[in-house]
Amino acid sequence: MRLVGRPSGVDDGAVTTRRPPPPDVPGLSVAAVARRLGVAPGTLRTWDRRYGIGPSGHAPGRHRRYSPVDVTRLELMQRALVRGVSPGEAARYALTAPLPAGGTVAPGPAADPAPPLPAGDGQARVGGRVLRLPGAGRRARGLGRAALALDGPAVAGVLRESLAEDGVETTWDDVVRPVLAAVGERWNHTGTGVEIEHLVSECVRDLFGAGSGRAAPAASGAARPVLLAAMPGEQHTLPLLALACALDARGVAQRYLGADLPADALAAAARRTAPAAVVLWAQLGETADGDVLRALPRTRPRFRTFVAGPGWVDADVPRPIVRLASLTAALAAISDTVLV
Numbered sequence: 125m126r127l128v129g130r131p132s133g134v135d136d137g138a139v140t141t142r143r144p145p146p147p148d149v150p151g152l153s154v155a156a157v158a159r160r161l162g163v164a165p166g167t168l169r170t171w172d173r174r175y176g177i178g179p180s181g182h183a184p185g186r187h188r189r190y191s192p193v194d195v196t197r198l199e200l201m202q203r204a205l206v207r208g209v210s211p212g213e214a215a216r217y218a219l220t221a222p223l224p225a226g227g228t229v230a231p232g233p234a235a236d237p238a239p240p241l242p243a244g245d246g247q248a249r250v251g252g253r254v255l256r257l258p259g260a261g262r263r264a265r266g267l268g269r270a271a272l273a274l275d276g277p278a279v280a281g282v283l284r285e286s287l288a289e290d291g292v293e294t295t296w297d298d299v300v301r302p303v304l305a306a307v308g309e310r311w312n313h314t315g316t317g318v319e320i321e322h323l324v325s326e327c328v329r330d331l332f333g334a335g336s337g338r339a340a341p342a343a344s345g346a347a348r349p350v351l352l353a354a355m356p357g358e359q360h361t362l363p364l365l366a367l368a369c370a371l372d373a374r375g376v377a378q379r380y381l382g383a384d385l386p387a388d389a390l391a392a393a394a395r396r397t398a399p400a401a402v403v404l405w406a407q408l409g410e411t412a413d414g415d416v417l418r419a420l421p422r423t424r425p426r427f428r429t430f431v432a433g434p435g436w437v438d439a440d441v442p443r444p445i446v447r448l449a450s451l452t453a454a455l456a457a458i459s460d461t462v463l464v
């Protein structure tokens with residue numbers, strides 16, 4: 125059998141891709157492998173043609189069948205892509221990585237490749253799909269790729285790794301925000317990708333959501349909390365969750381009350397918890413309702429009110445309520461308030 129489309133010089137004995145699959149292993153079809161990896165079948169053909177990573181025993185005129193080792197190498201390629209490596213380098217890595225006996229690699233971060241990383245071109249690509257991420261770092265590009273491939277575990281993995289290594293602020297500002305903005309932009313231009321938006325949103329919610337209620341013991345006791353709520357009608361909550369998680373990390377007591385909080389529920393929560401501050405998120409102009417602010421109860425001791433989110437930009441915000449412009453600014457203003 126003649127092997128086609130393979131680069132030479134990597135058959136060092138550990139690289140089993142070069143060998144045809146045993147005759148009794150029929151292998152997986154292009155469609156089955158594409159489904160497994162979450163990419164289009166055309167992407168697999170392109171990877172094979174351009175980078176020589178494909179079915180090792182493919183003979184001209186025969187259907188492509190991927191052996192378990194071929195699939196493992198493609199999974200390695202996919203993991204490298206998710207970590208922000210360019211397709212060419214990811215393929216080189218996947219083709220030359222030594223595989224353990226049996227030819228498969230256990231899933232999980234320990235098995236993740238760490239090849240030298242390229243600068244990138246400001247775009248995350250998977251198959252024909254693209255997310256524009258100008259100036260974004262390696263992790264944001266990796267997150268973008270994982271999101272485009274609808275690879276939930278990889279999305280969650282990049283996010284967890286970033287949070288553990290770089291903390292909430294960097295994860296939000298440098299990794300999550302650029303990808304959310306790119307997903308929104310893509311939707312604006314193509315009307316597609318709502319599934320990507322939902323997948324990323326859910327993973328971000330899981331990541332930061334675990335934060336609400338995870339406050340350090342010192343923060344969860346008698347301290348007056350900071351109430352965080354999205355305005356009535358407002359479903360966008362992720363920036364508020366990032367804030368909740370960052371406050372937890374600083375030991376500042378917070379109560380995250382979630383999306384679309386009715387005005388009377390907000391007033392009830394303010395009376396019952398005697399908060400030090402209230403932060404109200406409006407992503408959309410139509411949910412930035414100044415009347416809700418004016419209807420807030422007067423408690424003793426009094427609390428400070430902050431508004432946050434792009435919805436408030438043109439809204440009528442009564443003084444002395446302050447608009448918070450970023451996560452960092454919010455943390456500074458809230459810390460000043462609760463530490464007074």
Ligand code: B12
Binds near residue numbers: 357451
């Ligand atoms: C994720 C998402 C959703 C998710 C939200 C999930 C969740 N649990 O939060 C879901 C699917 C629910 C959703 C629904 C909708 N969405 Co939406 N969504 C988004 C998306 C992709 C990210 C939102 C986000 O978290 N942004 C946060 C950061 C990334 O962006 P930012 O807020 O602009 O950041 C600025 C400031 O807020 C500040 N900042 C950033 N982070 C932080 C943090 C803190 C603490 C502070 C204080 C400030 C701050 O800095 C930035 C510069 O000014 C945006 C796209 C985008 N560009 O934001 C669309 C977007 C906000 N959605 C949009 C729309 C239209 C909708 C829907 C109406 C769609 C529909 N037809 O149903 C509904 C509205 C539902 C509702 N009533 O609220 C539009 C809004 C357009 C507009 N301005 O009116 C956007 C901009 C998409 C677009 N390109 O058009 N959405």
